Amino acid sequence: MKLYFAPETCSFSPHIVLHELGLPFDLVKVNNQTKQTSDGKDFLTINPKGYVAALQLANGEVLTEGVAILQYLADLKPEAGLAPINGSWERVRLQEMLNFITSEIHAGLSPLFNAEIPEEVKLLFKTKLNKRFDQIENTLQRRDYLLGDAFTVADAYLFTVLQWTRFFAIDLNGWPAIAAYLERIRLRPSVQAALQREAAFH
Structure with a gap:
C-alpha cells in the first residue's frame, strides 16, 4: 500500500x-x-x-x-480492535462518531485556515466549536476513549484534527478531559x- x-x-x-x-x-x-x-x-x-x-x-x-x-x-x-465488527451496533456507533468528527470538528476548524474569512466570522465558527468540544469533554470525562476503554480509528481522527487548534489560539486546557486524552494519545x-x-x- x-x-x-x-x-x-x-x-x-x-x-x-x-x-x-x-x-x-x-x-x-x-x-x-x-x-x-x-x-x-x-x-x-x-x-x-x-x-x-x-x-x-x-x-x-x-x-x-x-x-x-x-x-x-x-x-x-x-x-x-481498531473498529467494531461490520454489521454490529458498536460499528454503527463508530460511524456516528466518525461523522460527527468530520462534519462538526474537521469541517468546523477548516475555514479558520482561510485568511480571507473575516475575524468576526471566524469567531462564529469558534463559538460553535466550543459547544462541540463541550460534548467531547462530557464523553471523555466518562471514559478514556471516544467509544469506551479502547483506542479506535475515531480516536486517531479526533487526535489529528484537534492538533490544528494550536494554529488558532484555541486553548484546549479549558477542557481538561480533552487535554489529558490528547496527551495520552500523543504518547502512543x-x-x-x-x-x-x-x-x-x-
Whole structure:
C-alpha cells in the first residue's frame, strides 16, 4: 500500500492507524500547492479531488476520504480492535462518531485556515466549536476513549484534527478531559512513529 500525505492534515490519522496495525506501506508526501508528489508524480492523476489522504492499494485502486480509509484499514486486521465488527451496533456507533468528527470538528476548524474569512466570522465558527468540544469533554470525562476503554480509528481522527487548534489560539486546557486524552494519545508508539516518519521528509 501507498499512503499519500501532507504535513498537518487529516492524512495523519490513517498514518497513525497503519502503524497501529503494523502493516507495511510506502509513504509519499504531496505538496499541497503544486500537487507534486515526493516521488515525482502529479497527485491529480492519483486523486483528481486534489487533497490527501489517498491510499493506493496493491491492485492499483485508490481509496480517498479519511473515514473510508480508516475503516478499510481497520477491517484489514479486525483482531487489532481498531473498529467494531461490520454489521454490529458498536460499528454503527463508530460511524456516528466518525461523522460527527468530520462534519462538526474537521469541517468546523477548516475555514479558520482561510485568511480571507473575516475575524468576526471566524469567531462564529469558534463559538460553535466550543459547544462541540463541550460534548467531547462530557464523553471523555466518562471514559478514556471516544467509544469506551479502547483506542479506535475515531480516536486517531479526533487526535489529528484537534492538533490544528494550536494554529488558532484555541486553548484546549479549558477542557481538561480533552487535554489529558490528547496527551495520552500523543504518547502512543504509533503516533510517535508516524511523527518521526513524516519528519524525515522535511
